[in-house]
Amino acid sequence: MKNLLDYSLPEDLKFMDTKELELLAVQIREFLVENVSKTGGHLASNLGAVELTIALHKAFNSPLDKIIWDVGHQAYVHKILTGRADNFGSLRKFGGLSGFPKGGESEHDVFDTGHSSNSISIAAGFAAARDLSGDNYDVVAVIGDGSLTGGLSYEGMNNLSDLKSKAIIILNDNGMSIGLNTGGLSKHLNKLRVSKGYSSFKKGFGTALKKIPAIGDGLYNGVSRARDHLKYSIVEGVMFEKLGFTYIGPIDGHNIDAILHNLELAKTSDHSVIMHVITQKGKGYRNAEKDPSKFHGIGAFDKSTGELLNKSERPSYSEVFGKKLTDMARQNDRIVAVSAAMIDGTGLREFARLFPERTFDVGIAEGHGVTFAGALAKSGYKPFVTIYSTFLQRGYDNIIMDTCLQDVPVVFAIDRAGCVGSDGETHHGLFDISYLKNIPNMTVLAPASDIELEMMMEFASVYEHPIAIRYPRGSASEAVTIPKSLSEGAQVISEGKDVIIWSVGNMLKNAEKAAEILNNSGIDTGVINARFIMPPDREKILQSANKCKLLVTVEDGMKIGGFGETVVSLLAENSLNKEVMILGWPEKFIEHGNTDQLMDKYGLSGEKIAERIKDKIEGKN
Numbered sequence: 001m002k003n004l005l006d007y008s009l010p011e012d013l014k015f016m017d018t019k020e021l022e023l024l025a026v027q028i029r030e031f032l033v034e035n036v037s038k039t040g041g042h043l044a045s046n047l048g049a050v051e052l053t054i055a056l057h058k059a060f061n062s063p064l065d066k067i068i069w070d071v072g073h074q075a076y077v078h079k080i081l082t083g084r085a086d087n088f089g090s091l092r093k094f095g096g097l098s099g100f101p102k103g104g105e106s107e108h109d110v111f112d113t114g115h116s117s118n119s120i121s122i123a124a125g126f127a128a129a130r131d132l133s134g135d136n137y138d139v140v141a142v143i144g145d146g147s148l149t150g151g152l153s154y155e156g157m158n159n160l161s162d163l164k165s166k167a168i169i170i171l172n173d174n175g176m177s178i179g180l181n182t183g184g185l186s187k188h189l190n191k192l193r194v195s196k197g198y199s200s201f202k203k204g205f206g207t208a209l210k211k212i213p214a215i216g217d218g219l220y221n222g223v224s225r226a227r228d229h230l231k232y233s234i235v236e237g238v239m240f241e242k243l244g245f246t247y248i249g250p251i252d253g254h255n256i257d258a259i260l261h262n263l264e265l266a267k268t269s270d271h272s273v274i275m276h277v278i279t280q281k282g283k284g285y286r287n288a289e290k291d292p293s294k295f296h297g298i299g300a301f302d303k304s305t306g307e308l309l310n311k312s313e314r315p316s317y318s319e320v321f322g323k324k325l326t327d328m329a330r331q332n333d334r335i336v337a338v339s340a341a342m343i344d345g346t347g348l349r350e351f352a353r354l355f356p357e358r359t360f361d362v363g364i365a366e367g368h369g370v371t372f373a374g375a376l377a378k379s380g381y382k383p384f385v386t387i388y389s390t391f392l393q394r395g396y397d398n399i400i401m402d403t404c405l406q407d408v409p410v411v412f413a414i415d416r417a418g419c420v421g422s423d424g425e426t427h428h429g430l431f432d433i434s435y436l437k438n439i440p441n442m443t444v445l446a447p448a449s450d451i452e453l454e455m456m457m458e459f460a461s462v463y464e465h466p467i468a469i470r471y472p473r474g475s476a477s478e479a480v481t482i483p484k485s486l487s488e489g490a491q492v493i494s495e496g497k498d499v500i501i502w503s504v505g506n507m508l509k510n511a512e513k514a515a516e517i518l519n520n521s522g523i524d525t526g527v528i529n530a531r532f533i534m535p536p537d538r539e540k541i542l543q544s545a546n547k548c549k550l551l552v553t554v555e556d557g558m559k560i561g562g563f564g565e566t567v568v569s570l571l572a573e574n575s576l577n578k579e580v581m582i583l584g585w586p587e588k589f590i591e592h593g594n595t596d597q598l599m600d601k602y603g604l605s606g607e608k609i610a611e612r613i614k615d616k617i618e619g620k621n
């Protein structure tokens with residue numbers, strides 16, 4: 001048996017027998033645990049998808065056949081099998097391999113993904129394009145049971161079942177989203193999983209399949225006929241059949257032979273197939289099997305204990321948020337929480353434990369969650385819709401139509417707003433300022449510290465209109481200057497005659513660092529904490545513009561459409577001819593890497609902000 005790195009993959013898979021493939025699976029699991037324990041990453045989903053991915057690359061000819069990974073967090077094994085194992089030490093690091101499929105990295109990554117539930121739409125599009133051009137290849141989408149809670153997957157299925165074009169959908173069902181999967185669909189899948197058919201199938205699959213004459217004789221004429229022989233693996237009335245797909249399964253997703261045999265069946269079908277594969281999240285690594293949610297996405301950890309290596313001493317903004325919401329909910333029984341499958345990531349675990357009846361995990365259904373909250377608010381409740389900035393993009397129309405147009409008091413707790421670091425392009429929360437600030441009735445706030453987040457939450461809990469509070473991933477900053485009441489608007493941290501830096505949210509620490517450097521080099525610099533993005537503190541903006549030579553704005557969001565542009569247009573409206581230097585993320589998709597490295601590269605660290613301002617004053621830019 002060769003070492004994993006000595007194979008020529010995926011080509012060698014074609015010559016390997018079941019025993020060798022099973023040994024390869026063992027090697028891949030060891031490799032994953034070894035590497036991810038150092039780099040951090042999405043371990044549990046990948047451990048569960050090892051045999052499935054091996055079988056897919058044996059059965060299909062990637063990249064001619066297109067394999068699409070929903071979300072893409074489970075594509076590490078695919079990366080290993082497509083020639084990227086020797087670069088795995090760089091996973092999710094600046095300049096290294098991405099944690100998600102990236103066409104720029106390999107021709108085997110046929111579509112860049114990161115947000116869930118779009119794989120069936122992608123497959124439908126590829127299949128339609130193939131048939132329009134008269135090409136001949138297979139299109140396969142791999143979607144998890146969690147991602148199947150997203151409405152977009154039903155739009156994809158609805159359309160695909162109507163198309164003449166065929167795609168194979170692999171439903172990788174491990175009973176888990178990040179946490180336990182929720183909702184009616186998940187209950188339905190659960191029933192299939194524990195069905196008698198699956199149990200007997202698991203015991204006797206190999207021999208049972210060989211006894212099917214149509215297959216043994218090579219006379220098989222399409223899955224629908226073979227289905228009659230596969231009664232043991234079909235549950236009557238399964239919803240996918242009703243939607244017009246051929247349903248195959250449930251199949252033991254850790255049995256390579258079983259997957260391969262069924263993929264061959266699926267290939268021969270003349271219309272689209274849903275192949276239901278049962279896997280275990282975290283399979284093969286004891287710590288991840290015990291606590292798959294913890295190992296869904298994890299930082300570097302100790303392999304033997306499973307404990308995180310770099311624990312921050314300060315609580316994260318998510319933790320501050322979760323604790324404060326719990327405290328407020330004790331006093332106010334109208335407070336409810338809405339989450340789109342991110343209870344843990346958003347700090348809501350304790351809230352959910354204490355107030356299960358006031359916690360609504362709607363699944364990966366951000367749009368629905370927002371509309372649902374609009375109706376809760378209309379009924380007198382105070383919903384805190386707690387969603388990552390990047391995923392809230394999915395609910396944009398719902399925010400406009402079902403909360404802002406209704407002018408109902410929904411609170412948007414926007415976590416992971418700003419640069420998120422190693423998840424990269426698909427996950428940075430850089431658009432929310434620009435997509436929220438132009439909606440009528442919407443107020444947008446950004447705290448610069450833990451105390452300020454708490455103050456804003458209290459303010460939001462009695463505010464009678466839609467309101468958003470955006471805060472970043474990671475440790476909450478400690479307030480150096482104790483925040484004044486929010487009713488005072490923006491907070492002047494320090495005065496400056498040459499430069500005034502308007503800072504948004506958590507960028508305050510970088511702005512203060514820049515001011516310190518500039519003051520030390522003789523440029524009199526002051527700092528203001530904006531707090532209100534929309535409506536901005538107009539009076540203080542105009543006052544500060546009159547007081548200094550150069551106004552600078554700093555935000556952890558896209559420069560275009562951001563707070564800086566609000567300041568510029570305010571000055572223009574008031575015929576104030578003052579130069580404004582806008583510092584934010586440039587107009588491009590920002591890659592992955594450590595947040596500090598990215599801030600430095602794009603000129604947003606304290607040192608770089610100071611350097612850019614100095615250059616400006618000295619006429620260098």
Ligand SMILES: Cc1ncc(C[n+]2csc(CCOP(=O)(O)OP(=O)(O)O)c2C)c(N)n1
Pocket residue numbers: 045071073074114115116143144145146147148174176177178281296340341342364391394
């Ligand atoms: C639109 C969107 N919302 C939320 C997420 C965050 N997210 C990533 S993976 C995941 C769970 C997916 O579950 P499943 O598809 O079953 O895959 P598993 O992790 O179980 O393998 C969630 C909620 C996302 N990537 N995209």
Ligand SMILES: CC(=O)[C@@H](O)[C@H](O)COP(=O)(O)O
Pocket residue numbers: 042071073114178296297345416420423473
């Ligand atoms: C794959 C995915 O979308 C999530 O797992 C995401 O990576 C979580 O990010 P955090 O680690 O910031 O919670």
Ligand SMILES: [Mg+2]
Pocket residue numbers: 144145146147172173174175176177
């Ligand atoms: Mg799952």
